[in-house]
Amino acid sequence: MTEQEIKFKEKIKAIQDTMYVIGGKWKIVIILSIYNGNKRFNDIVASIPKITNRVLSKELKHLEENLLISRKVIDEYPVRIEYTLTEYCLSIDELAGPMEKWGKNHMKKISGK
Amino acid sequence: MTEQEIKFKEKIKAIQDTMYVIGGKWKIVIILSIYNGNKRFNDIVASIPKITNRVLSKELKHLEENLLISRKVIDEYPVRIEYTLTEYCLSIDELAGPMEKWGKNHMKKISGK
DNA sequence: CGGTATCCTTGACGATACTG
DNA sequence: CAGTATCGTCAAGGATACCG
Numbered sequence A, B: 001m002t003e004q005e006i007k008f009k010e011k012i013k014a015i016q017d018t019m020y021v022i023g024g025k026w027k028i029v030i031i032l033s034i035y036n037g038n039k040r041f042n043d044i045v046a047s048i049p050k051i052t053n054r055v056l057s058k059e060l061k062h063l064e065e066n067l068l069i070s071r072k073v074i075d076e077y078p079v080r081i082e083y084t085l086t087e088y089c090l091s092i093d094e095l096a097g098p099m100e101k102w103g104k105n106h107m108k109k110i111s112g113k
Numbered sequence C: 001c002g003g004t005a006t007c008c009t010t011g012a013c014g015a016t017a018c019t020g
Numbered sequence D: 001c002a003g004t005a006t007c008g009t010c011a012a013g014g015a016t017a018c019c020g
Helices: A003-022 A027-033 A039-049 A053-065 A088-111 B003-022 B029-036 B041-049 B055-064 B088-111
Strands: A069-074 A080-085 B069-074 B080-085
Touching: A003 A027, A003 A088, A003 B029, A003 B088, A027 A039, A027 A053, A027 A080, A027 A088, A027 B003, A039 A053, A039 A080, A053 A069, A069 B088, A080 B003, A088 B088, B003 B029, B003 B088, B029 B041, B029 B055, B029 B080, B041 B055, B041 B080, B055 B069
Parallel strands: none
Antiparallel strands: A069 A080, B069 B080
């Protein structure tokens, strides 16, 4: 295997890892919602068109396992749950920004096909 | 709907569009393979571990429809097909670079959990 | 309020064989 | 050589109801 091939496989792996963590239909969207100030489960559901609570629940767990959000139980009555972005999570801004920009431009391009 | 909410929904849409075009397991990987000099179907298959020809075939069509690659029929005997990246496709470097970087760092972070 | 449980649909992806 | 056809699997995601 050449040097170039090794580098290529490393690239592949890194990109596929990224896709696993923040890919899929909802993950970045959820992060943006929390970033926008939604902290509670039902607020997040309400802020995202068409997401269901089952899906949100799973995605939140996935994000928590990947250290992107944290879940805090606030001991009131009734108990309140708050989701917040971790410091680390802010680094996905490096991805969300370019993705947003690229997507907007692309749709313009395709629609004029 | 507030100004902020409108912007949020635009962001969501743009990001989901991007995910649709270059998301999934293979798309960026295929682009990188062509970028690396593989032009012909079987070369691309061989360069990407575990991809099947059926999947590659579909993905190539998807990429062509989105103007990211072009397919040229070269009239020799036997006929030769060459896939090349479009000029436009080079813009996904804005995404692949950050994704690679982020993925590498993330795996380091998670493994040390 | 913040979820789970159950059941279901869809589409992505895969294995293998075959073809113009 | 560059695919297509056929069939199959599996996981993501969705609808709806219910629960502590």
